[in-house]
Amino acid sequence: MSEATTTLVPTAAPRQPSFWEFVSNDVRTLAFLFLLPTTVVLTCVVLYPFTYALLLSFEDKTAGVPSRFIGLQNYIELLSDREFIEIFYNTVWYTVVAVGIKFLIGLASALVLNQPRRFNNIYRTILFIPWAIPTVIASLIWLWVYNEFNGLLNIVLLRAGILDNGIAWLAEPKWAMWSVIAVVVWSGTPFYTMHFLAGLQSIPKELYEAAEIDGAATLHKFWHVTIPSLKAVFTITVMLSTVFTSTSIVVVNILTNGAPANLTQILPNESYGVAIEAGRMGLGSAINMTLFPFLVVFIVFLTRRMLRKDGT
Incomplete structure (x- = not known):
């Protein structure tokens, strides 16, 4: 009787997975x-x-010279300088006023453009033109508009009989800062309008219909439906605009460069002058850093207050 033979079939080794x-x-x-x-x-x-x-900011650094660590000396020098304190105040005031005006005009514009009407797309395009113009070009245009002798603003006011003599808008102490803020508002308001308009169009119409069934008037619908629905949009827009406004040097640098007598000077422009023109890079960096903690506190506070889920 022959012995049965068995053949062993080798098993394939498990395939290693590829990297992806x-x-x-x-x-x-x-x-x-x-x-x-x-x-x-x-x-x-x-x-x-x-x-x-x-x-x-903790070093004594001059262009072309090796740096030397000096600790908090730059900050001590700044805080003991009355001129720097005034510039810091200018920056805060300029930022708060500009952001506040842009917020109000942007919200009003968005509410108007959100209503159905003929040629609405044309109105939106015209309103967004200032945002499309580069800030440098816009500042140069307004520099001509504000010109004391042949500027558009003075020509219009003189011919309308509102003024007897032209005003040096960028040189008069009581008008200079407001003139700068007007340019910032003109060029930055479309940023608010664009965000707010997008937020308004994302609000479900059912919320307004439910409010109307409950007998809510237009003002009540705005306060209890529109505002709560736009909280996140408000927060993001205000935070970004605050950072952009407080750290931009273009408008001030072109229009006034801080004149008259530093009444329109802001921290970014002062930092540029100290670091680049005077060559004190360490002190110039410290000037910018003084604003950073306040921006952080503002952003954290705004986020916690406006994005709180329970709305309290």
Whole structure:
């Protein structure tokens, strides 16, 4: 009797998953890869320059000369300078007034443009033109508008009989800051209108219909439906605009460069003058850093108050 023979079939070794298969099955690794480009860009564009500027504010650094660590000496020098205190006050006042006016005009414009009417798209396009014009070009245009001798503003007011003599809008102490703020408002209001209009169009119409059924008037619908629905939009827009307004040097630098007698001077422009024109880079960096803690506190406060879920 022959002995039965059995043949052993070799089993294939388990296939190792490829790198992409491994990554796609690992949520943490996949998230890391997606966030890596953004992290690299933010590190190079934001984190590194900010860290370097912060360290520079603790040094006595002059262009072409090795830096020397001096601790808080730059900040002590600034806080003991009455002129710097006045410039800091100018910056806060200029930012608060400009942001407040832009907020009110932007909200009013958005409410008007949100209503159905003929040629509404044309009105929106015209209103957004100031936002499309580069700030440098807009500032140069307004520099001509404010000209004392042949500026458009004085010509119109003189021919209308409102003025007897032209006004040096950018040189008069009582008009200079308001003239600068007017340019900032003119160029920045479309930013508010655009955000608020998008927010208004995203509010469900059912909320207004329910309010009408309950007998709510127009003012009540605005206060109890529109405002709560736009809280997130208000927060983001005001935060971004506050940062943009308080840190931009273009308008002030072109229109007045701080004149007359530093009445229109703001911290970014002062920092530029000290760091670039005077060559004191450490002190110039410290000037900018004095505003940073206040912006952080403002943003944190605004976020907590306006984005609170319970609305209290």
